Amino acid sequence: MKTNDYGFETYLRERYALTMAKLYAREIGIYRGNCPGAGDAGFNGVMAYIGQLRNRYPNAGTVRRVLCALKAYYQYLALTGQRNDNPAASVRLRDPAPSDIQLQDLFTASELEQLLHKEERYPVLAGRNRVLMGLLIYQGLQPRELEELRVPDIDLEAGTVRVRAQANTNGRTLSLKAAQVLLILNYLQVIREQLLAGQQSDRLLVGLRGSRFLAADIIKHVTSHYGSLFLPRKVSCRTIRASVIANLLKDGKELRAVQVFAGHKKISATEKYRQDQVQALHSIIQAWHPMK
Numbered sequence: 144m145k146t147n148d149y150g151f152e153t154y155l156r157e158r159y160a161l162t163m164a165k166l167y168a169r170e171i172g173i174y175r176g177n178c179p180g181a182g183d184a185g186f187n188g189v190m191a192y193i194g195q196l197r198n199r200y201p202n203a204g205t206v207r208r209v210l211c212a213l214k215a216y217y218q219y220l221a222l223t224g225q226r227n228d229n230p231a232a233s234v235r236l237r238d239p240a241p242s243d244i245q246l247q248d249l250f251t252a253s254e255l256e257q258l259l260h261k262e263e264r265y266p267v268l269a270g271r272n273r274v275l276m277g278l279l280i281y282q283g284l285q286p287r288e289l290e291e292l293r294v295p296d297i298d299l300e301a302g303t304v305r306v307r308a309q310a311n312t313n314g315r316t317l318s319l320k321a322a323q324v325l326l327i328l329n330y331l332q333v334i335r336e337q338l339l340a341g342q343q344s345d346r347l348l349v350g351l352r353g354s355r356f357l358a359a360d361i362i363k364h365v366t367s368h369y370g371s372l373f374l375p376r377k378v379s380c381r382t383i384r385a386s387v388i389a390n391l392l393k394d395g396k397e398l399r400a401v402q403v404f405a406g407h408k409k410i411s412a413t414e415k416y417r418q419d420q421v422q423a424l425h426s427i428i429q430a431w432h433p434m435k
Contacts, residue, residue: 154219157351163363170212182220186230189213193234207236211359222354235310248376249386255280258369258378270326270334272368275348275361277323278304279380283387283405285312286358286380292347294331299324312406389416 151171155164175181178192192213196206210231217229258276263269278284278292288306296305302324308314319327335349342353350356362380369378376382384405391401392413402413 150223151216151219154222155215158215158354158360159363166208167212167215170209171216174209174213174216182225184230186233189231189234193236203236210234210236214357214359218355218357222352248382249389250373250376250378250382251386252390254373255383255386258372258383261369261372267334267337270330271338271348272364273326274323274330275364276369277320277326279365279383280387281320281323282306282317283384285309285384286361288312288406289348289361290346290356290358293345294347295345297327297331297347299328306406309406311408313403313408315403315406317404385416388413392417 152164152168155167158164159167174192177195178184178188181188184192193206193210196209200206213231214229214234217226217231220226221229258280259273263272275289278289282304284306287309291307291309292304296307297303298305302319302321303316304319305316306312306314338349338351339353340351344353344355346355348356348361350360365378365380365383372378388401388405391404392398396404398410398413398417401416402410405413407413
């Protein structure tokens with residue numbers, strides 16, 4: 144299959160930061176050069192290429208970046224009618240992520256609130272991004288959970304959001320803040336319709352021209368738009384979620400209730416976010432000691 148290169152690169156520039164768009168275009172150029180018929184590849188073909196990358200690159204981050212590029216490539220082909228599916232959409236890398244939770248890396252509730260008020264360059268995206276950030280800082284959702292949200296999952300009358308179960312979290316129904324209900328209502332009635340531009344989708348969060356807002360897009364958006372606001376601490380989806388959970392425990396919420404809120408399958412996953420005074424003092428000293 145021959146892809147309209149100009150169209151694909153335009154698609155990338157509209158959806159990603161310029162540096163990321165160029166990087167993804169380069170990775171897809173390499174992919175197509177190494178894999179004849181890449182545009183028609185199925186799931187097994189994609190997995191075979193991922194296997195080659197694992198043998199070539201010891202850094203899992205490099206493989207993850209290429210996978211994100213592949214997902215964007217096949218999403219483009221699907222959106223432009225060149226194929227009916229995205230064979231990379233369901234691929235998940237199982238490389239272990241750092242699990243240590245450092246108190247000095249987290250944010251207070253008031254600091255998290257500041258993320259909602261960052262100025263946006265494009266007004267049409269501002270409303271969507273506030274909905275996104277609200278679900279991060281109030282419900283502590285993970286990027287994959289955000290990607291999987293559908294419009295019917297939002298019950299504005301009840302003021303709730305239904306979160307679908309994932310490989311590492313349970314499904315649950317969480318309450319929305321009153322301010323979120325108004326934001327989401329305006330987003331659904333006005334902003335989302337503008338973004339869809341006549342396209343059909345049941346996904347809650349969508350990109351320009353109704354494109355699917357993937358977990359990788361959400362991670363990139365948060366890191367690029369908010370990552371440097373509280374240096375040396377870094378804002379990311381992971382540190383936002385960790386902060387939400389840790390703040391609930393710090394405020395005296397019962398451990399089991401926080402486990403249900405976070406969707407943790409094991410109570411031990413929630414306990415990691417609870418630090419006693421000695422641990423808290425140690426973390427603060429480690430972060431700010433002048434000899435560090």
